Amino acid sequence: MSGKIEIQKFANANGEYKRLTSIFRNSISKQGPHSPEANRYHLYVSYACPWAHRTLITRIIKGLTGIIGVTVVHWHMDNNGWRFATEEEGKTDAKDSLPEPFYGFQRLKELYYKANPNYEGRFTVPVLWDKKLETIVNNESSEIIRMLNTEFNDIIPEKYAKIDIYPEAFRFEIEEFNDWIYPTINNGVYKAGFATKQEPYETEVTNLFKSLDRLEDILKDKHDKCEEYLVNNQLTEVDIRLFTTLVRFDPVYHQHFKCNIKMIRHDYPHIHRYLRNLYWKDEAFGSTTNFEHIKFHYTKSHPQINPHGITPVGPLPNIMPLYP
Numbered sequence: 001m002s003g004k005i006e007i008q009k010f011a012n013a014n015g016e017y018k019r020l021t022s023i024f025r026n027s028i029s030k031q032g033p034h035s036p037e038a039n040r041y042h043l044y045v046s047y048a049c050p051w052a053h054r055t056l057i058t059r060i061i062k063g064l065t066g067i068i069g070v071t072v073v074h075w076h077m078d079n080n081g082w083r084f085a086t087e088e089e090g091k092t093d094a095k096d097s098l099p100e101p102f103y104g105f106q107r108l109k110e111l112y113y114k115a116n117p118n119y120e121g122r123f124t125v126p127v128l129w130d131k132k133l134e135t136i137v138n139n140e141s142s143e144i145i146r147m148l149n150t151e152f153n154d155i156i157p158e159k160y161a162k163i164d165i166y167p168e169a170f171r172f173e174i175e176e177f178n179d180w181i182y183p184t185i186n187n188g189v190y191k192a193g194f195a196t197k198q199e200p201y202e203t204e205v206t207n208l209f210k211s212l213d214r215l216e217d218i219l220k221d222k223h224d225k226c227e228e229y230l231v232n233n234q235l236t237e238v239d240i241r242l243f244t245t246l247v248r249f250d251p252v253y254h255q256h257f258k259c260n261i262k263m264i265r266h267d268y269p270h271i272h273r274y275l276r277n278l279y280w281k282d283e284a285f286g287s288t289t290n291f292e293h294i295k296f297h298y299t300k301s302h303p304q305i306n307p308h309g310i311t312p313v314g315p316l317p318n319i320m321p322l323y324p
């Protein structure tokens with residue numbers, strides 16, 4: 001990979017979007033060097049980002065808010081990547097964003113270079129930072145949420161340690177869901193939205209809606225049995241991973257990424273019920289969803305898709321009430 005990555009160029013010469021794999025893949029573990037300790041780790045996230053959103057939800061579900069700190073970047077991403085907000089911006093146009101707390105960095109990429117001065121990958125959120133060793137432990141959300149699930153269990157209250165979003169007995173079923181939900185839904189919206197040629201766009205958008213139709217059928221069966229979750233009627237990582245895409249779907253992906261064959265709120269009653277249940281009934285989901293950051297980020301950070309950076313007002317509301 002070239003060191004001169006073009007941050008705002010997403011598609012290849014065939015017009016297809018190929019997501020690069022994350023580079024930092026270490027683990028928090030008792031065996032070290034990143035051993036589980038309170039106040040040693042810090043998450044850098046964007047409220048806009050569905051991958052970072054997974055880590056924010058899991059941090060709350062596992063009772064880790066007093067153990068792992070968080071810094072939310074400004075929603076705007078330009079050719080230099082994510083940036084940290086000023087104090088003033090954090091109170092006004094990028095509410096709840098904060099300046100970088102440990103080094104006073106202006107840009108997320110400075111953290112990547114602190115961890116590895118020769119880094120050549122993309123500068124993505126989430127970043128799980130080790131304050132003691134001053135380096136990135138991991139920047140892959142699917143792995144970070146599994147670490148949060150298990151590695152702090154000895155230092156959190158029993159009621160949180162007992163919560164298991166990746167239970168051994170259901171791992172096969174969970175992986176089966178991940179195997180189609182990740183490529184066709186979570187990453188599917190990006191592959192449709194970042195395509196720069198008609199054919200790959202149509203392929204991806206068709207696959208995406210095939211998977212949403214499939215999901216609707218599965219959730220109908222679950223709802224017929226009065227079950228609200230996808231695996232064993234308990235909250236698992238499948239729900240967390242799906243929610244962060246579904247909650248962005250109508251407000252952003254539908255128009256900005258041209259995923260507009262159907263809308264969740266009008267065309268998928270069971271997905272819609274599932275989404276609203278998670279959002280309105282579980283504060284880990286509702287309180288970590290920031291529609292302002294979400295809508296502003298996508299519509300004002302992709303000039304190749306939306307050159308004037310105008311953020312559409314609708315759909316209103318961003319999410320429908322639990323009982324419309």
Ligand SMILES: N[C@@H](CCC(=O)N[C@@H](CS)C(=O)NCC(=O)O)C(=O)O
Pocket residue numbers: 007021022048049050051052081122123124125126139140141142
């Ligand atoms: N595989 C990564 C993907 C993270 C990712 O792509 N994050 C996006 C924001 S939604 C990002 O930071 N993109 C910046 C860039 O690619 O330059 C994960 O799941 O953690």
